Amino acid sequence: MKSFEVVAGIIVCNGRVLCMQRGESKYEYVSRKFEFPGGKVEAGERNSEALIRELKEEMDIDVQISEDDYFMTVHYDYPDFSITMHSFICKVDDCRFTMMEHSDFRWLGKKELMQLDWAPADVPIVEALEDSEVLDGERV
Numbered sequence: 475m476k477s478f479e480v481v482a483g484i485i486v487c488n489g490r491v492l493c494m495q496r497g498e499s500k501y502e503y504v505s506r507k508f509e510f511p512g513g514k515v516e517a518g519e520r521n522s523e524a525l526i527r528e529l530k531e532e533m534d535i536d537v538q539i540s541e542d543d544y545f546m547t548v549h550y551d552y553p554d555f556s557i558t559m560h561s562f563i564c565k566v567d568d569c570r571f572t573m574m575e576h577s578d579f580r581w582l583g584k585k586e587l588m589q590l591d592w593a594p595a596d597v598p599i600v601e602a603l604e605d606s607e608v609l610d611g612e613r614v
């Protein structure tokens with residue numbers, strides 16, 4: 475089975491987390507699910523570099539991310555492929571972005587995140603965020 479390294483950005487602005495909704499996909503288990511923006515790591519890239527590139531491509535935002543912003547890694551086996559997804563916290567002062575590839579988005583406080591229909595691989599990250607102090611003191 476194919477296996478991908480994926481990076482995902484937990485974008486935080488004014489204490490809220492940016493949740494992006496995927497469009498229709500040939501794989502029903504990720505189709506129209508919520509996710510954190512990001513994508514596949516290319517050969518030779520550091521995870522943080524891949525995330526900076528993906529956020530520019532998908533959202534037209536310029537973010538500063540370093541390996542210090544690492545949050546957690548999830549491994550998930552979908553029916554057709556598996557992913558190892560590395561998530562990073564990315565606090566921004568400017569909440570603006572351009573939605574280039576997704577179908578919708580929400581800004582939610584950490585206690586509201588579980589209301590959404592997340593891609594299965596994201597559920598452990600959402601649960602960890604709910605319990606995490608990383609967003610405290612950020613007007614959540």
Ligand SMILES: Nc1nc2c([nH]c(=O)n2[C@H]2C[C@H](O)[C@@H](COP(=O)(O)OP(=O)(O)OP(=O)(O)O)O2)c(=O)[nH]1
Nearest residue numbers: 480481482504509510511512513514557593595596
């Ligand atoms: N970016 C992102 N991908 C996720 C998340 N959760 C999750 O299961 N995935 C899956 C969906 C995709 O199959 C894969 C990420 O690849 P991608 O975003 O580049 O998606 P894609 O297959 O649409 O892209 P492409 O290769 O066709 O350009 O990981 C998440 O939170 N963020």
